[in-house]
Amino acid sequence: MPDAIVLAAARFGFLILLWVFVFAVVGVMRRDIFGARQSSLVAVPRGVKFPSSGKPAKAKRGKTPSQLVIVEGALAGTRIPLKENVITFGRAEDSTVVLSDDYASTRHAQLAPRAGQWLLEDLGSTNGTYLDGAKVTEPACVSIGAPIRIGRTVFELRS
C-alpha cells in the first residue's frame, strides 16, 4: 500500500532529518573547538629524527599547547596562536610580543618549538625570565599552565 510507505517515509524522514541537523551542528561546534589545534601542529625540523615520530614526547596528557595567553600585565587576556614560528619577547619593535615594561630588555626572551615542545630561552636580559618561579638560565621546556614571568607580564601556554 503506497500510502503507508509515504506515511512512514514522512514520519521517519522528519526524525532522521532532525537528528542529522543536530549532528551537523555538533560537527560545526567540534570543528570550531579543534580547528585551531589542528593548524598549530608543530612541524618537525627536516633531517632530525625523533623516536616518537613527531608526537610530543612529554606533552601533558597528550595535549599540545595551541596558544600563548597573557594572564597578567598590561596585555592581560591577549591570546597568541602558536604556529611554527619562534615567538620573541622584548621592547624591540620587531618582537612578536612588544613589552613596553621598564623591567623588560630590548631582546628579552624567546619561545621556540622543538619536537612538539616549546623551549623558553632567556636572551641575556637584565632582569631575567622566570618559569614556574625559577630563573631561566638555560633553554627550558614549558609545560601547559606553567607561568612564564617577564617583568610585570605573566604568560601561560594553553592547549
Next chain:
Amino acid sequence: MSTAALAVASQGAARDRPRHRNTELLLLLGVIGVATVLAAAVVVALHANITLDVVYLPLSIGAAFLVLHIAVRFFAPYADPVILPCAALINTIGITFIWRLSLGSVTGNRRTDFSIFTGQGFRQLLWLFCATAAFIAVLWVVRDHRTLARFSYTAGFLGVALVMLPAMLPSSISEVNGAKIWVRLGGLSVQPGEFAKLALLVFFASYLVAKRDVLSLASKRFMGIDFPRGRDLGPVVAAWAVSLLVLVFESDLGTSLMYFGIFISMLYVATERTSWLLIGLGLFGAGAVLAWTAFSRVHLRVDIWLHPFHDPNASGFQIVQSLFGLGTGGLFGTGPGAGNPESLNQYASSDFIVATVGEEVGLFGLAGVLMLYLIIAQRGIRSSLDVRDSFGKLLGAGLSFSLVLQVFVIVGGVSKLIPLTGLTTPLLSYGGSSLVANWCLIALLIRLSDSARKPPGQRPAVLQLRHALTEVISR
C-alpha cells in the same frame, strides 16, 4: 599608564579568523528543509495527498530566518554560527505544530483546507515577524553589550515594575485562568513578565559585578563551607521575598520559581561559593513549604502532581492527557499529524506543546528538540567564558541558564517530574510575548558571542586600571 603595543606575528591570521557566516546560512537552509518535510508529513497524515501549497508555511518561516541571518551578517559578523539555526529550528517546529493543531486530527474533526492563513499557527507566524523586527532592533541598538551595564538600576526597576504591573491592574484585564500575569488591551494580550526576565537578568549581572567581592570575600567558615555574613544576605533574601510576592499577588508558580533560580545561579557564578547554592536551596525549601501550607492553589498543584489519576476527568485532566499523549507517542511517535493532541483542549499549543510534540514525534523527536536547547545554552556559556568583561560573563551565563531552567520547569511539569507550573516553552509554545522576548534573548546571546569571538585587534580595549601607574600632574 603603561602603554604596551602588541605586534602579533600572526596578526593576519587573527584578523581572518573564520566568521562561519556561510555555515550559519547552510544550517538555516537545512532548517527550511526540515520544516518542509515536517509540514509535508502533517498534510500527508491528515489528507493522504500533498499539493505544492504545503511549502508556503516553511518558506514564510524560512524567509523570516534569512532576514535574521542577514541582520547577523551586518551587526554581529563574528557571532557563533550555531545559535541562530538551533533557535530557528525549535521555533519552526513550534509554529508548524501550532498550525498542525488547528487542522484537527485523523479520527476527529478534520479541516479540509490547510491554508496557512488560519488559526493560531498564522497568528504565531505574524508574531514571528514581530520577533524578527525586535531581534534586529536589539542587535542594532545594543552594539556593545557593556552599554547595558550602564542601565543596571533602571533595568532592575523596569523589571520589577513589569513583574508587578499585572498584579496592580484589575483582574478583568490581567487574570486568565487564575494567573494574574497578563495585560489585555483590546484584542492584544501581552505577558510583561516575559520581558521582565530580560531586564532582571541585566540588573542581576550588573549588580553582582559591583557587589561580588563583598559577597565572596567576607565570610565565616562553618563545617568546611564558607558562609557569608548575615548582613550580606540582604540581596538574596530580597530576591526571595520578591519571588514570594509574585506568587502571592499573581498566583504564578513558574515565574517566581524561575526568577529565584536565575538569581541564585548567577550569584553562584559570580562568587564561586557553594554556600550560596545551599542557602538558595534552603530558602527555596522554606518558601515551598510556606506556599504549600498558605495557598490552596499550590496545595492543589502538588496534590495533582502526586495523585494525577485520583480525579482524571477534572483536576488531573491536563496532566493525565499529557501523560497519555507522551505514552502514545512512545519511542518514535505516531507521526506528525497522526496523533490526537487536541484532547488537551486549548492548552495543547501553549503549556502542553511539549506533550503535543512528544506524542507525534516520540521520545526521539523530543530528545532532538531538547538537544537543540542544550546546544544553545552550551554555546551561550562558551561565549560567556570567552568574553572578556565580568558583566558579559555573568549576563551570558544568566541568559543561558534562564533558558534551560525554563525548559526544565515546563518539561518537568508536563512529564510529571515536578509539579506542573504554567510557563511557556521558549520559542516552541504559542504566545506572542514569549516569542518576541525569547528572540530578544537569542539576540543578546548572539551579541555576546560576537564580542567573545572577535579577534583582539578589533575589540575595544578593556580598561585595565589595576595595572595603571599613578601619574602626578603638577600645576
